[in-house]
Amino acid sequence: MHTFLAVEPCDYEIRGLYRFATLKDTGLAEALADVWPDQPRLLMVAADPADATTTENLALDLASALTKAGRGVGEVRVLEQDTAEHAAPLLAGAQVVVLADGDDEKRAAFYADINLADCLATADGNVVLIGLDGAALEAAGVAVSADRTFN
Numbered sequence: 001m002h003t004f005l006a007v008e009p010c011d012y013e014i015r016g017l018y019r020f021a022t023l024k025d026t027g028l029a030e031a032l033a034d035v036w037p038d039q040p041r042l043l044m045v046a047a048d049p050a051d052a053t054t055t056e057n058l059a060l061d062l063a064s065a066l067t068k069a070g071r072g073v074g075e076v077r078v079l080e081q082d083t084a085e086h087a088a089p090l091l092a093g094a095q096v097v098v099l100a101d102g103d104d105e106k107r108a109a110f111y112a113d114i115n116l117a118d119c120l121a122t123a124d125g126n127v128v129l130i131g132l133d134g135a136a137l138e139a140a141g142v143a144v145s146a147d148r149t150f151n
Helices: 028-032 052-068 081-093 104-113 116-121 134-139
Strands: 002-006 010-015 018-023 041-045 075-079 096-099 128-131
Touching: 002 028, 002 134, 010 052, 018 052, 041 052, 041 081, 052 075, 075 081, 081 116, 096 134, 104 116, 104 134, 128 134
Parallel strands: 002 128, 041 075, 041 096, 096 128
Antiparallel strands: 010 018
């Protein structure tokens, strides 16, 4: 598994009623170049499983920003309360897994409920895992080296 920590990876521009996301110039897009699958299935795992709207918006913003940075995304899914019963197949089918930032207590309980650490431990070696905060990776039982940290 290729693991990255990208804290607040997006910049936002507001134009009228619309918000546009781009990746911050931290080197994340370049670091992903050698491991990024072609048009991957991206799965955003919620920090607060009951707050699907926030997680969905974050997932779409990040997918849009990645695509603008040359890391195209084929499909976006969200693992939250309504899809938790399908956690194992969703995780198994994702080529990019993003762990949302947010509520540490709710996240830890949700990760335990869906057996996230076990699913990630058995994931394909080519899966790209991006934590949007260090606590997300810690709760998932995953460590990241300093050279794969982008702020």
